[in-house]
Amino acid sequence: MRIAFLGLGIMGRPMASNLVKAGHEVTVWNRTAGKEVEGARVATSPAEAARGAEVVWMAVSDTKAVETVLFGAQGVQESLTAGMTIVDSSTISPSATRKFADRLRGRGVQYVDAPMTGSKVAAENGTLIFIVGGDEAAVEGLKPLFAAVGKQFFRMGETGKGQAAKLAMNLQIALIYEGFAEALTLATKLGVDAATLLPVIQASMVRSGVVDYKAPFVMKRDFSPNFPLRLMHKDIRLTLEAAKEVRVKLPALETVEEIYEMATEDGHQDLDYAATIALLEKWAGVEVKGASA
Ligand code: NA7
Numbered sequence: 001m002r003i004a005f006l007g008l009g010i011m012g013r014p015m016a017s018n019l020v021k022a023g024h025e026v027t028v029w030n031r032t033a034g035k036e037v038e039g040a041r042v043a044t045s046p047a048e049a050a051r052g053a054e055v056v057w058m059a060v061s062d063t064k065a066v067e068t069v070l071f072g073a074q075g076v077q078e079s080l081t082a083g084m085t086i087v088d089s090s091t092i093s094p095s096a097t098r099k100f101a102d103r104l105r106g107r108g109v110q111y112v113d114a115p116m117t118g119s120k121v122a123a124e125n126g127t128l129i130f131i132v133g134g135d136e137a138a139v140e141g142l143k144p145l146f147a148a149v150g151k152q153f154f155r156m157g158e159t160g161k162g163q164a165a166k167l168a169m170n171l172q173i174a175l176i177y178e179g180f181a182e183a184l185t186l187a188t189k190l191g192v193d194a195a196t197l198l199p200v201i202q203a204s205m206v207r208s209g210v211v212d213y214k215a216p217f218v219m220k221r222d223f224s225p226n227f228p229l230r231l232m233h234k235d236i237r238l239t240l241e242a243a244k245e246v247r248v249k250l251p252a253l254e255t256v257e258e259i260y261e262m263a264t265e266d267g268h269q270d271l272d273y274a275a276t277i278a279l280l281e282k283w284a285g286v287e288v289k290g291a292s293a
Contacts, residue, residue: 001025001145004049004056006069006076007090008035010225011116012059014123015089015149016040019057022148027053031060045074053079055145056086062234063092070100082108085138087145089130091115091170091235094163094242097133101159110138111159115166116150119227127151131169133162167239171253174236174273176210178256181277184218188286194219195290214274219290223268223275232273233260 001024005016008030020026020039027041029049036042043049046069050056056076058069066088070076076086086109088097094113101111112134122128128150132139139155146153156165183201184194198215201207217223236257243250259276266282268275281287 002052002054003027003145004029004043004046004053004076005037005040006030006046006049006056006058007060007065008037009059009061010120010228011089011123013037014120015057015059015128018123018126018149019145022144024145024148031065046070046072046076047074047078050076050079050084052081054084055142056084057089057145058087059089061090061231063096063238066090066092066100067096071103077104077107080104080107080109084108085110085112085142087112087114087142089114089116091166091231091238092163093238094160094167095245097163098160110135112138112142113159113162114142114146114153115162117166117169118150121226123149129153131156131162131165133157133159133164135159164242167235167242170232170235171239171250173210174232174256175252176208177214177273178259178276180211180214181218181274181280184288185277185280185284185286188281188288189284194288217272217274218277218288221290223271223278225270225272227273228269229260229263229271229273229275230269233257233264233269236260 003019003024003026005026005028008028016026016028016037027043027049028037029043029046060066060069097113104111114130114132116128116130118128126149130146130150130153132153132155156162187197263276263279
């Protein structure tokens, strides 16, 4: 397929690369020039990248970025053709997604929101999971592309529901990690080493995918960004906004949002969200020690 891939960040670049490896004809664009993908053509604007594409796939930071890429100067909307499918794998507002789709309705294009779960490593290995909203036939047509960059996709319903479900997923990731980080901090302060506690966690019902994934990084104190704190913070805020729109109260997430706010004030925004533990450690006056630390 002819694909325009817009946004070559931590997630987008390996995704575009896997699409090339799967034999697709890929044109890439990134806001800041200089990022390339081997085997892909480079365009100088979203409009240029989208010209003649069957699928336009976005993986950019936030709602504003998606709006700019679609509707800004030299945006995708200048190159729409009937039959084109626009796929958005950024995590953005569900209600804004529906508005963007409405603005493009009537131009003969399909709009599919396909945010993903799995971070940098899954993007590199092609094992992402896509949480999808959009017309059933359009989603079906994307199957070979999802297979090239991911291991599974789940259709949640019409456009916007992929984003809604994604926020429900990240809410849990943020809260589960917060629980893990608080437990390690308290245990350390009470004199129990994290390295001693971890096997108990892993043997018990507390074990989770989040803990499996994050524990080795925490134990090595490797907070290089797999999923940057600033992006998890963005998702937490999006979740709270979406909840407010439907008058749902999320007290635990509201508290965790404050922790991300303070971690940002401490300058941790570009580290992995696992670095929120540093704030808990600062308050407790301890440092969680790993097995070999
Ligand atoms: P990164 O690594 O922070 O990359 C973000 C990308 O978005 C990067 O290509 C940016 O271009 C691009 N970006 C940011 N703002 C804009 C605007 N205003 N216009 C166009 N392009 C923009 O994020 P990830 O790859 O980890 O994540 C991408 C999405 O997937 C995000 O929603 C996550 O929550 C999930 P730059 O290189 O800075 O010029």
